[in-house]
Each structure stands twice: as C-alpha cells, then as structure tokens.
Amino acid sequence: MQKTGKKGRTLARRLYISRILGLTLGLLLVSAAVFPLEPAPWVWGFMLFNGLLWPHLSYWWARRCAVPYHAEYRNLLIDAFLGGFWVAAMQFNPLPTAVTLAMMAMNNVAIGGLRFLLIGALAQVAGIVVGELIFPLTSVPMTSPAQIYACLPLLCLYPMALGWFCFRQAYTLGRQKRELLALSRTDSLTGLLNHGAWKDRLDEEFQRCLRQPPEQLPHGAIALIDIDHFKVINDTYGHGAGDVVLRQLGKLLRQNLRAADVVGRYGGDEFCVILPDLTLHNAVQAMDGLRERFATLSYEQDPALKVSLSIGLAAFNPAYGDASLWLSDADQALYAAKTTGRNRVTCHRHRQVSAEAVISL
Numbered sequence: 001m002q003k004t005g006k007k008g009r010t011l012a013r014r015l016y017i018s019r020i021l022g023l024t025l026g027l028l029l030v031s032a033a034v035f036p037l038e039p040a041p042w043v044w045g046f047m048l049f050n051g052l053l054w055p056h057l058s059y060w061w062a063r064r065c066a067v068p069y070h071a072e073y074r075n076l077l078i079d080a081f082l083g084g085f086w087v088a089a090m091q092f093n094p095l096p097t098a099v100t101l102a103m104m105a106m107n108n109v110a111i112g113g114l115r116f117l118l119i120g121a122l123a124q125v126a127g128i129v130v131g132e133l134i135f136p137l138t139s140v141p142m143t144s145p146a147q148i149y150a151c152l153p154l155l156c157l158y159p160m161a162l163g164w165f166c167f168r169q170a171y172t173l174g175r176q177k178r179e180l181l182a183l184s185r186t187d188s189l190t191g192l193l194n195h196g197a198w199k200d201r202l203d204e205e206f207q208r209c210l211r212q213p214p215e216q217l218p219h220g221a222i223a224l225i226d227i228d229h230f231k232v233i234n235d236t237y238g239h240g241a242g243d244v245v246l247r248q249l250g251k252l253l254r255q256n257l258r259a260a261d262v263v264g265r266y267g268g269d270e271f272c273v274i275l276p277d278l279t280l281h282n283a284v285q286a287m288d289g290l291r292e293r294f295a296t297l298s299y300e301q302d303p304a305l306k307v308s309l310s311i312g313l314a315a316f317n318p319a320y321g322d323a324s325l326w327l328s329d330a331d332q333a334l335y336a337a338k339t340t341g342r343n344r345v346t347c348h349r350h351r352q353v354s355a356e357a358v359i360s361l
Contacts, residue, residue, distance in 0.1 A: 016059040018161060029099060029100065029147075030086045080120040081123045085130055089134075089135050104124065187265040191254075192264050206323035220274065221283040223273040223287050223330065224331055227308075228310055229342075261274060294308070295309070308342060
C-alpha cells in the first residue's frame with residue numbers, strides 16, 4: 001500500500017503540471033471555438049472552472065485519496081469525459097475537435113497504453129452524448145483563422161511537454177534499472193562483486209587470454225583468498241565481529257589492488273581476484289603484501305584479535321579447456337595453503353611460494 005501510495009503521489013504531481021498546461025491551452029482553444037456560438041453565461045463559468053480550477057481541485061483530490069494512483073485514473077476519465085463534452089459544445093468544429101481528441105488520446109496512451117486509450121475513448125463518447133443533449137447539433141461550423149491560431153499553442157506546446165515528461169520517466173526508469181542491476185551483481189556486506197558476477201568476469205578474462213598469442217605472455221593470474229579460522233572468530237567474538245573482518249578485507253582489497261584487477265566475494269569467508277596481465281612472480285608479491293597488511297589490522301571489538309589469510313594462486317594456462325579448470329587450479333593451491341600451515345601464499349602444483357623466495361629467484 002505504501003509503494004502504491006508513493007507511486008500515485010508521483011503520478012499526481014506529474015499530471016498536475018501537465019494538466020495545468022493542457023487545460024489552460026485547451027481553454028484558449030475552446031473559448032475561440034464557442035465564442036461565435038454565443039453560449040450562455042453558465043457555459044463560460046463552467047469553461048473557466050474546467051480550465052483554471054479543475055487542475056488544482058483534481059490534484060487536491062488525488063492527494064487526499066487513500067490510493068492516489070486510482071484517484072488519478074478517475075481524474076483522467078473525468079478529463080476525457082469533459083473533453084467529449086466540449087467537442088459537442090463546439091458543435092464539432094473540425095480543427096478544434098480534431099486537436100482536442102488527438103491531444104487527449106495522446107495523453108491517455110502515454111499514461112495507460114492501448115487499454116486506457118480505449119477506456120478514455122468511451123469516456124469521451126459519453127461526454128459527447130451528454131453534450132449533445134445540452135447543445136443539440138444544428139450545423140457544423142467552419143474553422144475560422146482565429147480558431148486556427150487558437151489551436152496552435154495546444155498543438156505545439158503540449159506534445160513537447162508530454163514528450164519531456166515521458167523522457168524524464170524513461171531516464172529515471174533506466175537509472176533505476178542500472179542501479180538494480182548493480183545491486184544484483186554486488187555483495188551487500190562488502191560492496192564487491194558477488195559470486196555470479198565475478199564468475200562472469202572470469203569467463204570474460206579467460207576468453208581474452210585465449211585470444212592473445214602465446215608469445216604475448218603474461219596473460220594473468222587468479223587468486224582465491226580464505227580467512228583463516230573464520231568459524232572460530234564467529235564462535236568466539238560473534239557474527240558481528242566476523243562481518244567486520246569481512247568488510248575490512250573487502251576494503252583492503254579495493255584499496256590495495258590495481259584498477260584493472262577484478263575483486264569479488266566468492267562465498268562465506270572466501271574472496272577471489274582476477275589479476276590481468278600479471279606474471280605469477282608479481283602476483284605472488286602482490287598477494288603476499290596483501291596478506292601481510294591484513295595481518296597487521298586491529299579491531300575495536302577486541303584489540304587482541306589478529307586474523308590471517310591463506311591464498312591460492314594459479315596463472316593462466318593456454319591448455320585450459322574452460323575457465324572452470326583455471327579456477328580449479330587456484331582452488332587446489334588454496335587447499336594446499338590451508339593444509340600446510342595457513343597464513344601463506346601458495347601457487348598451483350602445491351608449490352609453496354613466499355615473497356622472499358620469489359625475490360631471491
């Protein structure tokens with residue numbers, strides 16, 4: 001109900017502005033068309049009410065309604081009915097009639113599509129019937145030059161305004177769609193890519209590496225990162241502390257890796273990194289430096305808490321049939337890091353590598 005009410009109030013505000021413009025310009029058109037017919041004073045009064053007061057009254061009505069969305073659809077049907085009424089009052093003067101019906105049809109299509117166009121047309125027919133009972137048709141007057149000029153503002157300005165409103169709505173919907181897409185691909189706790197989004201990027205990187213000639217090494221590496229004894233941290237300090245550790249690692253990854261690197265949360269306490277165009281030598285240095293920095297972090301929940309990382313690395317191999325084999329090698333390297341003491345960086349083929357050892361090579 002709250003969402004419907006908010007949506008209805010937004011629609012009411014948008015229609016309030018367009019209704020003021022449309023009915024003000026329509027008042028000019030109808031006045032020029034009925035003036036030669038010498039209507040009764042009450043017709044002029046009703047015309048002024050419809051053109052100048054009804055936009056504000058309809059907006060107030062919609063705002064006061066429990067479901068503004070439904071109220072505005074009712075107001076639009078009233079608009080359509082009154083449009084048909086004024087068509088009959090103008091004695092079906094050709095150009096004012098065509099402009100009135102066309103502008104209202106365009107408005108109804110923009111608001112509710114084909115279904116509301118048909119419903120609005122029925123309301124217009126009802127208005128014409130009532131108008132015919134009050135203003136019996138004697139003869140169809142010819143459109144005068146003054147009446148042609150009176151039609152031009154509505155014919156030119158109202159479509160521009162309606163087009164602007166539709167553009168703004170489409171732009172807003174497009175932005176919201178992009179935001180929802182980003183949220184669907186983002187881990188809510190760390191702000192990194194989630195499992196599925198990172199796997200998609202891994203497939204893209206794998207295909208990019210395959211397209212490169214073998215002599216243009218390096219192609220890159222991927223790293224899987226696991227927080228050591230994360231369950232113990234949750235059990236000892238609580239899940240809130242565990243969430244803080246996860247966010248700290250996500251922040252550290254964003255701040256200490258290259259812009260080209262692709263970081264994601266693989267699941268639970270595992271993180272994943274794509275390191276494009278990086279040799280295994282440099283990847284080990286980068287990951288070992290990350291491991292050392294993370295080990296020095298302190299936590300307000302318990303200053304004595306120290307957390308370490310186990311990291312598995314795998315360089316791209318042109319022999320891989322698909323990206324899952326590349327990921328599997330990194331997973332095996334991570335398993336080796338965890339089973340040989342943790343708090344270390346291990347490369348594929350279960351060969352433990354430290355930054356010092358690599359540099360000495």
